[in-house]
Amino acid sequence: MGTNQSMHVRLQKKQKMTQQELQRQYQRNLSEQQLAEQLSARQALENSTSFARVAQDLKQIPGINGQAPSVIASTANNESFYHQRTTTIQSSTDARAGRQNFRWIDGRRHHNTEGAPYLLPNDIDEMDRLHLQHYVIRHAFGGNTRAKFDGKIHKDVLDVGCGPGTWILGKFMFSQMSTEHTETNFTGIDISAVWPTEIRPRNCRFQVVNAIEGLPFEDNTFDFVYQRFMIMGYPAKSWPFIIQELVRVTKPGGIIELTEIPVVSNANGPELTRVMDILEQGCLAKGLDTKVARKLDGLLQQAGLEEVKACHASIPVGAWGAKVGQLMRENSAGIWSSLKGLIKELAELNDAQYEAMIKRIFIEYETHKCYINCYCAWGVKPYPKESSTSASDSLSPPASSDATPSSPPTNHAAVV
Missing domain, CATH: 1.20.5 (Single alpha-helices involved in coiled-coils or other helix-helix interfaces)
Structure with missing residues (x-):
C-alpha cells in the first residue's frame, strides 16, 4: 500500500x-x-518617410555615404512607436503623486523627478542609443568591466543608473553579464523604469531608485558595484555622498567601478568647439560637474577605497575611425537628437538652424578627426581594521567636490 x-x-x-x-x-x-x-x-x-528624408539630407555629408544613423530619425513618430513597445518598456510612475512621472521637451520624453537634473530623455530613441553606446564602450575597454570580474566571487552585483539594463542584459539578452554569469544575482536601479519587463533572465531584478536620495540597500550587500555615465545626472555637490553610498552597500573586499565621459570632445573644429562650450555652460548652470570624469580615482581614494586604478580609452568619432568611429558617430547623432531642446534654448536657435549646425559638426568629425576620451576608475573596499575609526569616519566624503585628484595613467585604447 x-x-x-x-x-x-x-x-x-x-x-x-x-x-x-x-x-x-x-x-x-x-x-x-x-x-x-x-x-x-x-x-x-x-x-518611414521622415527617416528617408533625413537619410537624403545626410548624403551631402562626407563619410556618411547616404546612410543615416538610426537614432537621427524624426521624433514625430516617437510617441506612437513607444506605445507599440509598452510590453517591454515600462513607463515610470510616481506612486506618491498618482501621475505619470515624465515630461516632454521638444518632442522628447524626459523624467519628471523633482531634484534630479538628468538632462537626457528616457524614451525609445534614447534607449536605442544607450544600447549602441554600450557596445562601443565595451569594445574600447576590451570587455564589460575594467576591474577583474569573477563570477565565483562576485555573487551579488549592483548596476547604478542602469537605464534599459544593457550592461546586465545586453540588447535582447545576448552574451552579457547575466548570461555569462548565471550564478550571480544582478540588481539594476535607475530613476526611470525603462528596462525589459517580459524577457529577462531569472538572476536579474530592477528597481526605481533616485540615487541622489541614497540607496535603499543594507550595508555590505553587494560584491561588485558598477556605475557609468551619470555626469549629466548628479549635481556636483552630490558626487561625494553618492560615492559614499556606493561604498556603504559594497561588501568588504568588494569592487566599485565608475565610467564617465566628460562634456567635451577632442580635436574639435570651430563649430563643435562653440557648441560644446555652450553645452558646458548650460550644464554648469544646472549645477553639474562637467569634468568629474577625470576625478573618479580621486573620489574613490577619498572615500577610503584601496588599490584604486584608473585608465582612459580614446574613441574616434567619424568614418575616419573605421567601424568603431562610425558607431560612435551614430551614438553622437543620438546625443544631438537627445540634447536638441536644451541646446536650441541655450543657443537661441530654431529647428532649421539647429539641423544646419549639426550637419557642419558631422563634417568636422571627418576633417578634424575628432575623438572622445572615456575615463574609468575602480577600487576595492577595505576590510575593517580592529583599531580603525568608525565606518562613518572612514567613509567621510571629500571636503570639496572641486578637489583635484591624481591624473589617470594614459591608456590610449583608440580602435581605428
Missing part, C-alpha cells in the same frame, strides 16, 4: 512539473512573438 501511495505522489509531482513546463513554454513563445512584433515595428519606423 505504501509503495502505491509513493508512486501516486511521484506521478502527481511529474504531472505538476509538466504543467509548469508547458506554462513556461507558453510564456517563452509569447515573449518571442512580442519581440518579433517589436522588431517589425522598428523596421517600419526606419522605413
Whole structure:
C-alpha cells in the first residue's frame, strides 16, 4: 500500500512539473512573438518617410555615404512607436503623486523627478542609443568591466543608473553579464523604469531608485558595484555622498567601478568647439560637474577605497575611425537628437538652424578627426581594521567636490 501511495505522489509531482513546463513554454513563445512584433515595428519606423528624408539630407555629408544613423530619425513618430513597445518598456510612475512621472521637451520624453537634473530623455530613441553606446564602450575597454570580474566571487552585483539594463542584459539578452554569469544575482536601479519587463533572465531584478536620495540597500550587500555615465545626472555637490553610498552597500573586499565621459570632445573644429562650450555652460548652470570624469580615482581614494586604478580609452568619432568611429558617430547623432531642446534654448536657435549646425559638426568629425576620451576608475573596499575609526569616519566624503585628484595613467585604447 505504501509503495502505491509513493508512486501516486511521484506521478502527481511529474504531472505538476509538466504543467509548469508547458506554462513556461507558453510564456517563452509569447515573449518571442512580442519581440518579433517589436522588431517589425522598428523596421517600419526606419522605413518611414521622415527617416528617408533625413537619410537624403545626410548624403551631402562626407563619410556618411547616404546612410543615416538610426537614432537621427524624426521624433514625430516617437510617441506612437513607444506605445507599440509598452510590453517591454515600462513607463515610470510616481506612486506618491498618482501621475505619470515624465515630461516632454521638444518632442522628447524626459523624467519628471523633482531634484534630479538628468538632462537626457528616457524614451525609445534614447534607449536605442544607450544600447549602441554600450557596445562601443565595451569594445574600447576590451570587455564589460575594467576591474577583474569573477563570477565565483562576485555573487551579488549592483548596476547604478542602469537605464534599459544593457550592461546586465545586453540588447535582447545576448552574451552579457547575466548570461555569462548565471550564478550571480544582478540588481539594476535607475530613476526611470525603462528596462525589459517580459524577457529577462531569472538572476536579474530592477528597481526605481533616485540615487541622489541614497540607496535603499543594507550595508555590505553587494560584491561588485558598477556605475557609468551619470555626469549629466548628479549635481556636483552630490558626487561625494553618492560615492559614499556606493561604498556603504559594497561588501568588504568588494569592487566599485565608475565610467564617465566628460562634456567635451577632442580635436574639435570651430563649430563643435562653440557648441560644446555652450553645452558646458548650460550644464554648469544646472549645477553639474562637467569634468568629474577625470576625478573618479580621486573620489574613490577619498572615500577610503584601496588599490584604486584608473585608465582612459580614446574613441574616434567619424568614418575616419573605421567601424568603431562610425558607431560612435551614430551614438553622437543620438546625443544631438537627445540634447536638441536644451541646446536650441541655450543657443537661441530654431529647428532649421539647429539641423544646419549639426550637419557642419558631422563634417568636422571627418576633417578634424575628432575623438572622445572615456575615463574609468575602480577600487576595492577595505576590510575593517580592529583599531580603525568608525565606518562613518572612514567613509567621510571629500571636503570639496572641486578637489583635484591624481591624473589617470594614459591608456590610449583608440580602435581605428
